[in-house]
Amino acid sequence: MPLLHVVLILIVVGVLLGLVNRLIPMEGSIKSILNAVVVIAVVVWLLRIFGLLDELRRFHLR
Template sequence: MTLVNIVVILVVVGLVMWLINSYIPMAAAIKSLLNIVVFVVVLIWILQTFGLIGAIPGLKMPALK
Protein backbone atom coordinates (compact mmCIF):
# COMPACT_ATOMS: atom_id res chain seq x y z
CA MET A 1 0.00 0.00 0.00
CA THR A 2 1.44 3.31 -1.01
CA LEU A 3 1.37 6.53 0.92
CA VAL A 4 -0.90 8.03 -1.75
CA ASN A 5 -3.48 5.28 -1.14
CA ILE A 6 -3.40 5.94 2.60
CA VAL A 7 -3.86 9.68 2.11
CA VAL A 8 -6.75 9.12 -0.32
CA ILE A 9 -8.46 6.78 2.16
CA LEU A 10 -8.01 9.30 4.98
CA VAL A 11 -9.45 12.09 2.82
CA VAL A 12 -12.45 9.94 1.87
CA VAL A 13 -13.10 8.95 5.50
CA GLY A 14 -12.79 12.59 6.56
CA LEU A 15 -15.16 13.73 3.83
CA VAL A 16 -17.73 11.08 4.72
CA MET A 17 -17.54 12.01 8.41
CA TRP A 18 -17.92 15.70 7.55
CA LEU A 19 -20.98 14.94 5.42
CA ILE A 20 -22.50 12.83 8.19
CA ASN A 21 -21.79 15.47 10.84
CA SER A 22 -23.12 18.30 8.66
CA TYR A 23 -26.17 16.87 6.98
CA ILE A 24 -27.55 14.01 9.08
CA PRO A 25 -29.44 15.24 12.14
CA MET A 26 -28.64 13.27 15.27
CA ALA A 27 -28.10 13.87 18.96
CA ALA A 28 -24.79 15.40 19.93
CA ALA A 29 -23.90 12.42 22.12
CA ILE A 30 -24.40 9.96 19.25
CA LYS A 31 -22.42 12.18 16.89
CA SER A 32 -19.53 12.38 19.37
CA LEU A 33 -19.57 8.62 19.89
CA LEU A 34 -19.54 8.02 16.15
CA ASN A 35 -16.60 10.38 15.70
CA ILE A 36 -14.63 8.67 18.47
CA VAL A 37 -15.32 5.17 17.10
CA VAL A 38 -14.29 6.15 13.57
CA PHE A 39 -11.16 7.88 14.87
CA VAL A 40 -10.09 4.84 16.92
CA VAL A 41 -10.72 2.43 14.02
CA VAL A 42 -8.76 4.60 11.58
CA LEU A 43 -5.94 5.05 14.10
CA ILE A 44 -5.66 1.29 14.67
CA TRP A 45 -5.72 0.68 10.92
CA ILE A 46 -2.95 3.24 10.29
CA LEU A 47 -0.78 1.85 13.09
CA GLN A 48 -1.20 -1.67 11.68
CA THR A 49 -0.51 -0.46 8.14
CA PHE A 50 2.81 1.09 9.18
CA GLY A 51 3.68 -1.94 11.30
CA LEU A 52 3.76 -0.08 14.61
CA ILE A 53 1.34 -2.55 16.18
CA GLY A 54 0.62 -6.13 15.30
CA ALA A 55 -2.66 -7.83 14.70
CA ILE A 56 -5.14 -7.57 17.57
CA PRO A 57 -6.65 -10.96 18.42
CA GLY A 58 -10.37 -11.03 17.75
CA LEU A 59 -10.28 -7.83 15.68
CA LYS A 60 -10.59 -8.28 11.92
CA MET A 61 -9.35 -5.27 9.97
CA PRO A 62 -9.56 -5.61 6.18
CA ALA A 63 -6.27 -5.31 4.36
CA LEU A 64 -6.52 -3.01 1.35
CA LYS A 65 -4.45 -4.08 -1.62
Protein backbone atom coordinates (compact mmCIF):
# COMPACT_ATOMS: atom_id res chain seq x y z
CA MET A 1 0.00 0.00 0.00
CA PRO A 2 1.52 3.36 -0.97
CA LEU A 3 2.48 5.71 1.82
CA LEU A 4 0.13 8.38 0.48
CA HIS A 5 -2.85 6.04 0.93
CA VAL A 6 -1.81 5.29 4.50
CA VAL A 7 -1.56 9.00 5.30
CA LEU A 8 -4.93 9.72 3.70
CA ILE A 9 -6.60 6.91 5.65
CA LEU A 10 -5.07 8.20 8.90
CA ILE A 11 -6.38 11.70 8.14
CA VAL A 12 -9.88 10.38 7.36
CA VAL A 13 -9.95 8.27 10.54
CA GLY A 14 -8.78 11.25 12.60
CA VAL A 15 -11.39 13.59 11.11
CA LEU A 16 -14.17 11.03 11.61
CA LEU A 17 -13.14 10.42 15.21
CA GLY A 18 -13.03 14.16 15.84
CA LEU A 19 -16.50 14.60 14.34
CA VAL A 20 -17.89 11.74 16.43
CA ASN A 21 -16.34 13.22 19.58
CA ARG A 22 -17.65 16.68 18.81
CA LEU A 23 -21.11 16.02 17.37
CA ILE A 24 -22.41 12.92 19.17
CA PRO A 25 -23.24 13.54 22.84
CA MET A 26 -21.93 10.81 25.10
CA GLU A 27 -20.31 10.47 28.50
CA GLY A 28 -16.63 11.19 28.90
CA SER A 29 -15.84 7.62 29.88
CA ILE A 30 -17.47 6.27 26.72
CA LYS A 31 -15.55 8.79 24.61
CA SER A 32 -12.31 7.69 26.25
CA ILE A 33 -13.06 4.03 25.55
CA LEU A 34 -14.01 4.81 21.95
CA ASN A 35 -10.83 6.82 21.42
CA ALA A 36 -8.70 4.06 22.94
CA VAL A 37 -10.31 1.39 20.76
CA VAL A 38 -9.80 3.46 17.60
CA VAL A 39 -6.18 4.24 18.47
CA ILE A 40 -5.40 0.59 19.25
CA ALA A 41 -7.09 -0.53 16.02
CA VAL A 42 -5.10 2.01 13.99
CA VAL A 43 -1.81 1.00 15.65
CA VAL A 44 -2.48 -2.70 14.96
CA TRP A 45 -3.43 -1.86 11.36
CA LEU A 46 -0.22 0.13 10.89
CA LEU A 47 1.86 -2.69 12.38
CA ARG A 48 0.24 -5.14 9.95
CA ILE A 49 0.74 -2.81 6.97
CA PHE A 50 4.44 -2.36 7.66
CA GLY A 51 4.96 -6.05 8.50
CA LEU A 52 5.99 -5.50 12.10
CA LEU A 53 3.16 -7.53 13.58
CA ASP A 54 4.61 -10.73 12.14
CA GLU A 55 7.96 -9.90 13.73
CA LEU A 56 6.29 -9.41 17.12
CA ARG A 57 4.55 -12.77 16.82
CA ARG A 58 7.88 -14.54 16.33
CA PHE A 59 9.37 -12.90 19.43
CA HIS A 60 9.19 -15.20 22.46
CA LEU A 61 10.29 -14.58 26.01
CA ARG A 62 11.81 -17.54 27.81
